[in-house]
Amino acid sequence: xxxxxxxxxxxxxxxxxxxxxxxxxxxxxxxxxxxxxxxxxxxxxxxxxxxxxxxxxxxxxxxxxxxxxxxxxxxxxxxxxxxxxxxxxxxxxxxxxxxxxxxxxx
Numbered sequence: 001x002x003x004x005x006x007x008x009x010x011x012x013x014x015x016x017x018x019x020x021x022x023x024x025x026x027x028x029x030x031x032x033x034x035x036x037x038x039x040x041x042x043x044x045x046x047x048x049x050x051x052x053x054x055x056x057x058x059x060x061x062x063x064x065x066x067x068x069x070x071x072x073x074x075x076x077x078x079x080x081x082x083x084x085x086x087x088x089x090x091x092x093x094x095x096x097x098x099x100x101x102x103x104x105x106x
Contacts, residue, residue, distance in 0.1 A: 019074060020044055023099040026057060034059040038086075040099060042069065042076065052078045056085050076101075 025037035034057075041053040050069040056062050062085060069078040074094045080086050080103070092101025 018044075019071060019076060019094045020050075023094075026061075032059075035061055050076070052076075054078075054080050054082070054086070054090075056082065058085075 020042050022039065022041045024039040026035060026039050027037055028034070029036055036059070037057055039055045039057075042050060043053070044050050050071045051066060052069045053064050053066050055064040062082065065080055065082050067078050067080060069076050076090075076092050076094065076099075078090050080088065080090060086103055088103045088105040090101055090103050092099050094100075
């Protein structure tokens with residue numbers, strides 16, 4: 001189980017009423033130039049359902065994974081099945097423009 005914290009990149013959260021936005025810890029390593037971190041984009045569809053685009057990078061960005069998310073106020077859960085990478089159920093909470101959470105393997 002790994003804990004992650006992602007910062008909001010942009011200003012999509014309006015007065016705490018919406019959790020949609022881009023949460024990212026992506027950065028470029030000073031010495032190697034590798035791109036490291038995780039980026040999660042949360043969007044809401046016309047049907048009211050939420051979706052997550054999840055992308056991890058350990059040197060080079062991997063192919064993004066899209067999955068449906070369950071949202072309850074500021075809490076979010078979604079599944080990721082990324083080959084050779086993150087897998088399982090992610091449980092997180094959004095507060096003060098940050099997404100904090102962890103993966104439960106499974």
